[in-house]
Amino acid sequence: MFAILRPCSVFLSALGLLAVLDLLFGQNAPTKERDANTAPQLYLLAGTPTEHIDKTYPAVLYRAGPDQKLKTVREVVPTTDGLHSVHAWGSVIFIAYPHTIPAAVGIVHTGDPSLRDNLVFNPEAYDALSNPGGFFVSDTRIAVTLARGLYPNALFPLSTNFADPSKGRLANVSSNITLAGQRVKPDGWEEYAALRSEGSAGGPDLPAGLLGSTVGNDLGIVVSGHTTIVAPLPPDLRDTPAFTPIWIVASSADYLVVRRNFTVEELASGKLGDSIQVFLLDRNSGNWRTLRIEGTSSRSRLAGNWLATIVARWNANQLPSPGRDNERGVERDHFPNVRDLYAQFAGKKNLTPGILVLQNLADGRKIRIETGQEDSEILRVEGDVILYRVNDTIYQARIDGSQLKDTTVTVKDEDVPEVHWAFWSK
């Protein structure tokens, strides 16, 4: 007996088939394309601080495109102002501007990168011609703190004359956008006790760093007559004269890394060898230990348990570092002459051989990346993923034990040499 297929039966069957197909391949089905829309994207902040020269460049936030090119998200600081300094911690990046004496800060919230958030913290900034009685900012005491819980603040010490303790004040900038008109407050010196610092980024600029002082047997931040104790000094640095400069290499909830200052004479003497000793406070145990960092004038950056270092050595003869010829050698549009800037600043008295070192402060692992290029740096370490830059190219790799594996090119573009900060965000 044959079944006669009525037209309506065929129609209903077709509908059913279509429904099944839609379920499998339609909009409601989990697809790779749909996952890509909600997957975290890589954001890259490009900017070259130029405090010491009369040239200015913008700070621009980019997104890494699927074509390995930079896609502009927004300009954070315009070319006309230029950058003074960048301080990043957690979910916030503070970009101070204008370039010589900062008066305002552009804030990048990594949870909402498109949000434009600019605040004036130094409305009476010094100007030789229009405001000679105005306020300067102490470069080496700008710090991010977590004194107010989840929202990082930035502390900017101001003074009309840092030689006179009575002339100082503090601008305390909150990253909490819900505070509306109350985000810049005076004072709050005690917040230095909860300072956070990722350390120094790469690039041709000479970052100011964060300068502490010996206060008895403690490490303190001392500025404009205000002293805030940060931590007890490591045993080897106790009993040093008061106000001996101590550099705070990095500071997190888990670690505090410090080193003593080296004079030009010490660096030039050659007696420091090929590495320097730094002091590491494990905040969880409260114990200090020492660590050696390769190079005598290296720059380090903290990411979780990893201390990432751009190795550099004192360069008495001011020889050009390897890879100098591969750096951008002309000023173009809003891009600096990177080669010139290295020759004047980061590469003038520092020979940077293109060696990046990752040291795990928890388990002692060490990974060495030899790029052979002066203009290279580690941008970020998150979990077992590392991003590092060599000239105009950003690489992503996976940390596997003491090795890097699965290295791929993430971005290669003209403005990549200015990228020194990276984060993922949805």
Added chain:
Amino acid sequence: MPKIARRTCFTDYLRAVSLGACKSNRRFLAKFVVLAASVLVIPLAASAQTLVVTSSGSTVSQGATLTINTVPNMPNLVLSVNGGSSCDTVSYAVAVSYSDRAGYTTDATYVEQDEPGDQSVTVSYFGVLEGGVATVSWQFDGVNQSSTLGFFINGSNPQNSDVDAYVSSGPWFIRNLINHESGYQQFDGFGNPIWGSPDGIGLMQLEPPARASLDQDFWSWPANLADGLSWLNNTKKGPAYNSWNNELQQMQSDMAPGQRYPPNTGYSYCYFSYPQNGNDSYADGDWIHYYNGNYFIFWNHSNLSWDIDTTGYVANVCNTPAL
């Protein structure tokens, strides 16, 4: 209008001829004479005019060189046409063009339009100075003429005393700076604007965007000096003074309660110190260096020491005498 005036002149002539023929009652002959005259006269009239160019009474020949004087004024140029009449009109165009080693071109065209054909005209420059290759072209009764005249216009350098007088209100180092930049020369040995790498022009070796007067910065030495002074005073002084004072404060902040003053830095014509004590200010040192770009002195946080560009631009300027 000129064409109408021409027909009036020419038909009067033809009428006079035909009247003469009519008086002899030989109309056919009269018409032939008029026709013959029109055939003969027009070509003869077209080939009779020539361009005449003089400067201060002397004929300017092909390939000659005229000079912008030290005042500065453009060379006197008088244009006329031989064989033109009051019924004719002549238009002149003097095109001047120059390209420097960087490929930048200065140019201008001076036009004298619809002048009577029997009159000379002195070219009006309206204060715009231009040099280089000059070409005079002309129209006669609205027709472009194939003959032109080509010559050169170059510049002449002012006296050192004129330069000094012009910049007397400038900063104390201005004459040293000018001598270092150009040796007090606006023009080279060929009378062309002196050019220096990477792309500087004239006495102050102006580069864009300091060339506010554009072509005049090439051919007018006062314009070059004025724009250089403006660049120094209005664009560089403030940032330079801000920079020095900021660097001083950074030292104060890092070294407090102590101090670490910069070492004195001396040259043949400058001596910088802090405290100043009657010497030259480091702020002015930065001001000098900013004219060429970048820093003279900054406080290096990394080593808690002063970084001074002792052998760079400031040394060059401060070791060069004023003239």
